[in-house]
Structure formats: C-alpha cells, structure tokens
Amino acid sequence: MRGENLTLRGMRNLLPDEKAKLNRIESEIRRLFKIYGFQEVETPTVEPLELFELKSGEEIRHRMYRFTDLGGREVVLRPEVTASIVKLVVQELRSAPLPIKIGYVLNVFRYDEPQYGRYREFKQGGFEIFGTKSPLADAEILEISSRLMEGLGIKNYYIKIGHEGILRAALTNFSIDENVQDRVLGLIDKERLGEAFEILSSFRKGEEAISIIRSLREIKSKDPDEAFRKAGGVLKEIPEAIEQLENLKEIIELAKASKVGEFLVDMGFARGLDYYTGMIFEVYVENLKIAVNGGGRYDKLAGLLGWDVPAVGCAPGIDRLSLAMDEKTVIRDDLVCMIVSMVKEGDIIAAKLASMLRAKGVPTFVDYTRRDVSKALSYASKRNVKYVALIGGRETEAGTVTLKNMETKSQEELRVEQAVEKLSPYSLQRLDTHI
C-alpha cells in the first residue's frame, strides 16, 4: 500500500497555500453574513434521498453520491445545500420572526467528471432569505454577490440574469402544466432545443409557445432597458408574463441603485434546478468560462416541505472564486518569531520567551533541533519567519537574546522583556482589529 491510489478521483488534498486562499474567501463570506444580518447554520452532510428527489432537477439527481446505509435507508451526500436549508427552516424556524436570513459554508458532493474548476467534493457558501417576495430581497442577494466579488479583489465580473417566472408564465398561458415546464426548461438550459420543442409541439397551443420561447431566447443584452423593450414586445399579449417582466425590471433597478456590477440580461436563461420560480442569475468572470456563483428565487420549494414561505438566495462556489482570485490578495500567515536555543542552558530562556510571546498573541515557533545556526536560519528563511531569536552561551550568561530581523539581516542583543515588547506589534489580536 503506497500513496498513489489513496485519494479518490475528483477529491483533493488542500495544501497550505490553497487552503489559506480558501479560508480568505470563507472569511469574506462570513463578514458579509454579519454585515447583512445572516445567521450561519450547518446541516447534515448525509441526507435522505427523498429530500433531493423533490425538486433538484434531473441533472443533479443522477449525479448524486447515493447509497444504502447500514439501517437500510436510501441516503445521499448532499449535492447542494438549498434543500437542506429549506428543510431546516421549515422544521426548526417556524416561529422565528420573518424574514429569516440564513447563511452557510458547507461542502457538497457531485459525481461529475472532474475538469477545470470541477471537483466531486467542493465547498459552497450560501445566503438564503425566507419570508418575503419583495424585490428588495432579490436585489440584496445580487448586491451581496457583487460585494463578494469586490471584497475578493475580482474586478472583471458580470451577472447573467434571467427570470424563470417569465418563461413559466408564458408556458402556463399556453396551458402547459408545471411538470412539463420543469422538463422543458431543463432542456432549454442544456441547449437541447429540439427535444424541448418536440415536447411542446404535442400540446394544443404548443406552436405558439415555441415561437415565444424562440423570440425570448434571442434577447440577450448588457443593456437592460433594451432587453426589457424587446421582451415587452414579445410578451405583450400575455399579461401574467408582463407582470413577471416588471418584477425583473424592478429588481435590476434596485440592484443598480445598490451599485451592483454589470448585468447581462438573458430572457431565455433557465437553470438546472427545478425549484426556481422567479429571478435567476449566475456570476461570471471574464476569461473564466464557468459560473462562480449562482442563485435565484424559489417561492414554492418550502411549501413542498410543509410551510409555504417564499425565498430567494445564492450559492457562491468557494473553489471557483479561488480560481478567479489574484494570488497577491491573500495574506500569508507567516511565523513572526523562531527561537533557536543553541545550548542546553538556553532552553529555559527559550521556553520563557516563547511563552511570553504567545501570551501576547505573537505567532512563535521553537526550534527543537539544536542544529547549526546556519541550518536553523535556512529553515527560518524557507518558512518566511520574520525574526529569529538566538540564544547561545553568551546570551544565557547575560540573560538576553539576540534578535535577528530576517528581512534586513540586522540584529541586536535584547533582554527578554525588550524582545517581547519589540515583537508585540505582530500580535494576531491587533491584526484582527485592523481587518
């Protein structure tokens, strides 16, 4: 048994540099939880199969990690988090004051073929707002998505936005029921228009529906006003669809007022999850062909689980944001001080100094090896240590330490208390107050 096949396909070991970057993204998401009033929760990794059979969509359903547990239950590793969050809200938060704002940062599992930016286990953040149909909530989700990109230093992003309510209202107008809508919208999402239209054409008013869908699909614009003008023309005979169109227009106006970044309005846009009922969006970065964040409004999902409460939310992909992010924006958590005791008698001073520095919150590392000074310095250099405290025979007698600045290569002999004083500005607590 050697190491080679012990990591499963699509799974990853996250090494220190990559993990630091992911942590940076997670803290940005958690910062937004606080700023926007979301409360973070955690749901089970393993869930009953039924939970995702409800409305997750065919695509996700057959890519689930699914098995029978020892108790004979059909279970899955969660392929997405929204259904679990809805279950949590419905089961546990019925008496909470509305709106309920819930956040999470959790791993999910999908048995896809691994490729660029796609793994079988990955991590999503999430923002979900329950209990309001107000377009202000939709706009807030877009605003958060925008602030997240900016907070991570990602500049060239745009938000592809559409509205399942418009498409559904149009289909409903031609007497096409909801199950068929799910299938047709799923096919449209996959660009399998032939199959979608074939299904529609078996309905009495199918040809009219196809013609409307065709026209809507052609409306794609970075100028929202233009998109609305065209869509208004296409849908003028269908008041219910116009109503949905107005909703999207209002959301975008509110989002613009909150300085949300560039939009690409796409009237034919549909998403693979069946539960969306209104505004839907995905966030893209120039030069990166995959979505880094996606979400939308799902007003009927909670109802299926027993509490009819509207909702809107989004799920940024932590790993994909990492791909879009500049390495330089990550602050490496380097060691501040390495203590090298060169003689046994120095160990007492080393232990004392280490303890005092750590009590101040200064990241400190004691070299246990009693190796050559030059080897110790070499190690310190590779670990990006800022200061090395050397304690040899001289220092032990004088009760001092030699503190060497690794960047400037200068050094000075200080009493232990002075050394602690000098390094205390590097305290982690202090750094936190600056962030």
Next chain:
RNA sequence: GCCGCUGUAGCGUAACCAGGCAGCGCGGUGGCCUGUGGAGCCACUUGUCCGAGUUCGAAUCUCGGCAGCGGCCCCA
C-alpha cells in the same frame, strides 16, 4: 456518460519520435566546517502508473486498465 492529451524519484525534468547502462536540478536526512557561510562540501534518500503483448532486449512500440489535466454536457 462520451471525447482528446498526458503519466519517469517527495517535486520539476532529460532520455521516448528513431527500443540497448535511467541522468540532472530542487527538496529531505545525516555528517564536516569554533555562533548567523539564510552558504559550501561529502554521503545517503528515491523512480519509468498498473497489467498484458511484440522483441534477444521496452521508460521508449501495441493493447487494456487506472489516474491527472482539459473538452462536451451541466454546473459552483
């Protein structure tokens, strides 16, 4: 699920096309050099992804598997 490219020490690579002793760099460990040579020197460390085939002989050619990367589909 389908398609393409790739697989040589812990990592990065050479030799592969045109079959003939697997080499180099980095790292790691130990040692030497009187406490700062963040170095150097010496030694050690470790490999042709797995399996079959062709051949006197395979890292090299063929087939299959697995894996990595990427593409389709879909998404985060």
